[in-house]
Amino acid sequence: DVKVTQSSRYLVKRTGEKVFLECVQDMDHENMFWYRQDPGLGLRLIYFSYDVKMKEKGDIPEGYSVSREKKERFSLILESASTNQTSMYLCASSFNLQGEGYEQYFGPGTRLTVT
Amino acid sequence: SQQGEEDPQALSIQEGENATMNCSYKTSINNLQWYRQNSGRGLVHLILIRSNEREKHSGRLRVTLDTSKKSSSLLITASRAADTASYFCAQVATGANNLFFGTGTRLTVIP
Numbered sequence: 001d002v003k004v005t006q007s008s009r010y011l012v013k014r015t016g017e018k019v020f021l022e023c024v025q026d027m028d029h030e031n032m033f034w035y036r037q038d039p040g041l042g043l044r045l046i047y048f049s050y051d052v053k054m055k056e057k058g059d060i061p062e063g064y065s066v067s068r069e070k071k072e073r074f075s076l077i078l079e080s081a082s083t084n085q086t087s088m089y090l091c092a093s094s095f096n097l098q099g100e101g102y103e104q105y106f107g108p109g110t111r112l113t114v115t
Numbered sequence: 116s117q118q119g120e121e122d123p124q125a126l127s128i129q130e131g132e133n134a135t136m137n138c139s140y141k142t143s144i145n146n147l148q149w150y151r152q153n154s155g156r157g158l159v160h161l162i163l164i165r166s167n168e169r170e171k172h173s174g175r176l177r178v179t180l181d182t183s184k185k186s187s188s189l190l191i192t193a194s195r196a197a198d199t200a201s202y203f204c205a206q207v208a209t210g211a212n213n214l215f216f217g218t219g220t221r222l223t224v225i226p
Binding site for chain 2: 004031033035040041042043044045048050058088090092096103104105106107108109111
């Protein structure tokens with residue numbers, strides 16, 4: 001069974017703080033993704049990674065950065081948290097078969113509140 | 116934006132009835148996937164249909180794909196209260212390896 005875990009289910013941070021969200025997968029997947037989910041907007045891709053140390057911007061990368069030092073771990077960093085980054089953050093992973101886009105496996109999500 | 120759209124946004128049915136959700140998208144695709152999300156949780160993959168397929172079944176789920184209309188539908192037969200969730204379609208555009216999600220359909224199955 002594929003397992004994707006996220007470091008926190010709920011997180012409350014203050015404006016201006018640096019925030020780290022961690023994601024770990026145990027299926028040796030090449031691809032990892034970070035999304036945010038907001039009511040009425042669905043899931044929007046922030047960043048993704050095809051391999052260790054590789055990253056690609058998604059639809060809404062502004063205000064975020066990522067790190068992938070090990071294959072199983074993908075971190076999302078909010079350099080200076082702002083209230084408009086209050087959201088549900090979802091991590092996902094998948095195999096990488098060029099052009100195939102295998103199904104993604106999601107973590108349980110982190111609900112981040114920035115006050 | 117390459118984001119697709121689900122229709123309806125919300126659907127409420129009685130247990131035992133069938134539920135149909137529709138999805139439209141904008142670009143040519145490699146495959147289309149449906150996911151379920153229970154309240155406040157991560158998404159769970161339900162079914163994947165490739166661009167050269169027209170219909171696919173998995174248990175009580177039936178998915179159709181019409182690439183000429185850039186649309187798909189998800190049918191859940193004999194619904195159960197446990198099917199209450201949000202359902203999302205997501206597309207892998209041709210040549211891409213990431214998904215573009217729609218905004219979802221909120222399904223409520225009344226016992």
